[in-house]
Amino acid sequence: MEKQKQVITNRVAFLDKKVPFYTSFLGIAGILILWEIVSRIGIVSPLFLPAPSNIVITGWEMLVSGEIYGNLTASLYRIVLGYAIGAAFGILIGLILGFFRVADAIGTPIVYSIYPIPKIALLPLFILWLGIGELSKVTIIALGVFFPVVINTFSGVKSVDPMLVKAAVTFGSNRINVIRKVILPGALPMIFAGLKLAAGTSLLLLVSAEMIAAQEGIGSMVLHYGNLMITSKLMVGVLILSLLGLIFNRALRWLENKLIPWKE
Amino acid sequence: MSIVIENVEKTFIDSKKNEVTALKSINFTIHEEEFVVLVGPSGCGKSTLLNIVGGLLSPTSGSVYFDGIKENPTLGIVFQEIALFPWRTVFENVVYGLQERGASKKQQQEIGNHYIDMVGLTDFKDAYPKQLSGGMKQRAGIARALAVEPDLLLMDEPFSALDAQTRTLMQEELLTIWNRTRLSTLYVTHNIEEAVYLADRVIVLSRHPGQIKQIINIDLPKTGRNDEKYREQSSKYADEIWQLIRHDAEAALKE
Numbered sequence: 194m195e196k197q198k199q200v201i202t203n204r205v206a207f208l209d210k211k212v213p214f215y216t217s218f219l220g221i222a223g224i225l226i227l228w229e230i231v232s233r234i235g236i237v238s239p240l241f242l243p244a245p246s247n248i249v250i251t252g253w254e255m256l257v258s259g260e261i262y263g264n265l266t267a268s269l270y271r272i273v274l275g276y277a278i279g280a281a282f283g284i285l286i287g288l289i290l291g292f293f294r295v296a297d298a299i300g301t302p303i304v305y306s307i308y309p310i311p312k313i314a315l316l317p318l319f320i321l322w323l324g325i326g327e328l329s330k331v332t333i334i335a336l337g338v339f340f341p342v343v344i345n346t347f348s349g350v351k352s353v354d355p356m357l358v359k360a361a362v363t364f365g366s367n368r369i370n371v372i373r374k375v376i377l378p379g380a381l382p383m384i385f386a387g388l389k390l391a392a393g394t395s396l397l398l399l400v401s402a403e404m405i406a407a408q409e410g411i412g413s414m415v416l417h418y419g420n421l422m423i424t425s426k427l428m429v430g431v432l433i434l435s436l437l438g439l440i441f442n443r444a445l446r447w448l449e450n451k452l453i454p455w456k457e
Numbered sequence: 458m459s460i461v462i463e464n465v466e467k468t469f470i471d472s473k474k475n476e477v478t479a480l481k482s483i484n485f486t487i488h489e490e491e492f493v494v495l496v497g498p499s500g501c502g503k504s505t506l507l508n509i510v511g512g513l514l515s516p517t518s519g520s521v522y523f524d525g526i527k528e529n530p531t532l533g534i535v536f537q538e539i540a541l542f543p544w545r546t547v548f549e550n551v552v553y554g555l556q557e558r559g560a561s562k563k564q565q566q567e568i569g570n571h572y573i574d575m576v577g578l579t580d581f582k583d584a585y586p587k588q589l590s591g592g593m594k595q596r597a598g599i600a601r602a603l604a605v606e607p608d609l610l611l612m613d614e615p616f617s618a619l620d621a622q623t624r625t626l627m628q629e630e631l632l633t634i635w636n637r638t639r640l641s642t643l644y645v646t647h648n649i650e651e652a653v654y655l656a657d658r659v660i661v662l663s664r665h666p667g668q669i670k671q672i673i674n675i676d677l678p679k680t681g682r683n684d685e686k687y688r689e690q691s692s693k694y695a696d697e698i699w700q701l702i703r704h705d706a707e708a709a710l711k712e
Contacts, residue, residue, distance in 0.1 A: 359513050360540040363532060364554035364605060378544040455544045455585040 243425040248432060251425040260414075265433065267409040271327065272399045272437075275334025280391065283339045284384060287346025291380070292372060304343060312337040312394075313401045320406060330402045337398040338391040345387025349380030382456055385449045392441045400434060411437075458526050460487040460510070460609050460641060464519035467505055467667075478666035479505050483519070485660060485669065487609065490639040494656035496646055496698060498706040502667030503645045504537075504613055510643060511611045523608065533602030533640075535612040539594050541586040547597045548573065548582040554605035572600040575634055592623040599631070603638060610640040614647065628654055629683075636679060649702070653694045654682055661698055664705045671701055 225245050231237055232244035239247065255261045290300045312333055319329040353376055361375045403412025415430035449456075467480040479502040487493050495503045508514040510521050511534050523530045533554070541550050552560075552569040560568070573582050576596040586594055595615055602610060616624040628651060635642065635655075646652055652659045656675050663670040675694060677687055 354538075354540070356536060356538045356540040357542060360534070360536060360542070361553075363511065363513070363534045364601070365557035370557065375542070378542075381544075453544070455587065 240422060240424055243428060247425050248428045252429040252432065255426065255429055261429075261433065264409055264411050264414045264430075267407075268399060268403065268411045268437075271330050271402075271410070272334060272395055275331040275399075276338050276391070276395045278331070279335035279338025279395070280342050280388060282335070283342025283387065283391075284346050286339075287343040287384070287387075288350060288372070288377070288380070290343070291347045291350025292376060301347070304340070304347075308340050308344065312340075312398060313405075316402055316405055325406050330399075330407065333402055334395050334398050337394045341390040341394060342384070342387040345383045345390070346380060349383025349387075350376055352383060353379035381453055385445070385453070389442065389445050392445060393438070396434065396438050396441070458489050458608065458641075459524045460521070460643075461524055462486070462506075462510065462519075462521050465506065465509060465516045465521065466518045467502065467509065467514075468517045480509075480516075481666040481668050483667075483669060485672065487641050487643055489641055492635060492642045492644065492655060492657045494644045494646060494652040494659050495662060496649060496652040496659055496702070497662030497667070497670075498664055498702050498709045499647060500709050500712070501662040501664040501705065503647075503662055506662075506667070507611055507613050507643060507645045510609075526608065530608040531605050533605050533607030533610045535595070535598050535602045535610070535615045537614040537617055539586075539598045539618075541594060541597055541601070543586050546583050546585055547578055547589070547600075550586070550597055551582075551600045551604050553601060558605070568604055568606075572604045573597075575603070575637070576600045576630070591619050592627060595619065595627065596630075599634070603634070603640075607640060610642040612642065612644045614645055616651070617646070617648075624651075631655065632680065649695045649698045650691075652698065653691050659694075659698060661701045663701075664709065673698065 228242070229244050229246060232239060232242060232247070243251075252261075286300070286304075289296050290304070291297070315336070316329065316333050319332050323329040323332060357375050357379060358371055361371050366374060399410075400412035400415070403410035404416045407413040411430050411433055415427055415434075418424070418426040418430065462483055462485050465480055465483040466478070469477045469479055471477050483506060485493070495506060497503045505514065509516045511532055513534075542553070545553065548569055551573055552565040555565050555568060570579075570582070573579055576599055578593060578596055578600065581589060581593060581597075586597070589597065595618075598615070602612075616627050619627060632655065644652075644655060653675060657679075659673045659675060661670045661673065662668065673694065677690060677694075681687070682691060
């Protein structure tokens, strides 16, 4: 009788297929090249879509002339201050709401009823109360940061494994040390999720507020050049904003890895 | 010094608002340097009892007290869920209780290293729990409980989450460690062989309500119970306990 042999091959090999690392750059590079070509051969007028090379050159000129510096520092001042205030209060209030039952009962309904208001709608009110200066803009950013942070901190505290609290108490911790050594580190991953969420919100509110009521700042710069139809300078503003978002995100991720080296 | 569990009762209100008696008239004493094992089918309230003794749950009536001790007694608990702090390294977990009692850095180093060495985790003292295997995690949990040099060591099914091979090895290690420390111990398990292997006394609980069915003294030497010559006697004890539990375990299965 003839011997028959049927080799079994791995039929799910496609699941662990590897792609080289440079593949992820291909898409972006492709779009940039296509964009450059489209602008160069004049399919789209540079008034509507300036070429990437043109944007970079314009950006360099604006950097040298100091135009970017002035606007960027104005924006950075607002966002850093607003974010810091909003995050600090968010974490503090979140911890209190999460740990004390009475505070939870009183405070949580208040937080959840204000949370759905689109914060930018409150800007006219804040301008009325606090004037058109920096304070109203910083306040609106702080408020926009506060809510995602407070809600995440609150659920972070609630999600701490009660077994760990029992373990801490068994080995001699008092209430204060339970908060300091168990609740706070246990809530930290969720707090960071809130901080990252708030980073996007703060950028959005910064730009909106500056477009509505500011002389200086990247947001007002973008609006200004839009009105003048100087599209290349407008695009420089957009580029700066996206870089700002990227740096913000990276910085938070770096901080997270520093503070939570134990995370799964 | 001894630990007295006196007339402890525990009733719960269940989801249908019925009163359920989890534990009823529990009376026994854990003597100095005694290893007591609570064994029973699931739902007999053995973990509830351990939590009451550990001060993590109030009894409905009755009390637990230390007899013949002046200062506040120290407890060490090894949890079924292990419950290591994920943000602390093995060393930081082990010395947690010492820190909370205000021990000096030097003491922490000395005692911490001693017990980490005892459970064989010296090479992993700076690792985070996520980097450890299940067996290693529970060793760290045991070291944490030993490091406070407790007056009573409580262990709540500490090896139930481990695979069978690791569990056997851990039982042997636990006995070796116990022979060095000789701490008064209350150990909860549903595993009868484990109970016979470890215990000086086995307390068999029944269910509905959780009551002491029988207390069995294990008259075997504390080491080498795995030897050929004790095997027959060990299995006799195990069989005796199984006959006591069997009916309840079958009933538990039907629920």
